[in-house]
């Protein structure tokens with residue numbers, strides 16, 4: 001597959017859909033998404049669709065990965081220069097972690113399903129990304145050892161934002177996560193930690209797999 005050309009077309013579409021960050025578009029053009037999906041799905045790897053990655057989980061649509069990355073960078077710490085440490089909850093197949101690795105100095109990514117944690121490790125090995133740290137555990141409690149984080153991004157949505165994530169966010173940092181709203185739908189939530197406290201924005205509707213506690 002001439003994947004560079006197909007990715008370039010995907011990037012054009014992402015720009016047309018409203019992704020404006022040059023850094024994010026460059027990262028999306030760089031990371032080979034087809035290496036993160038099963039052989040049978042390779043032909044769909046650059047379509048704007050979520051795809052199954054096993055154990056009932058899915059890799060998010062490119063547009064959603066790009067949108068969340070763009071939101072993450074659009075914070076005081078993100079504007080101050082290259083993003084420092086980022087925490088991702090829900091490694092899945094490792095694709096988003098690879099995209100974040102281009103945008104942040106260090107990426108800590110937690111997965112609660114052993115099978116996917118192992119899969120992500122295997123998928124990411126050929127990319128040799130020394131700044132990606134894969135962790136097996138319950139991301140509901142975050143990862144205190146890497147805190148404070150300039151950014152926290154969740155790929156699974158719960159009823160509320162766990163307090164641990166807010167505690168582990170740096171002042172000037174931003175959290176981007178799907179959350180179930182009172183109406184029962186999922187929406188993207190952005191929380192900024194400022195010197196004066198937390199500021200929350202509720203954005204567009206999204207469809208993520210559920211955030212679950214414990215490991216399996």
Ligand code: SAH
Nearest residue numbers: 090092093095096112139140155156211212
């Ligand atoms: N970013 C991933 C998307 C994976 S889907 C990718 O690029 O492929 C979301 C993932 O979140 C699933 O693998 C699911 O197992 C995981 N997840 C759900 N609840 C979790 C939790 N409490 N801690 C860690 N991972 C969790």
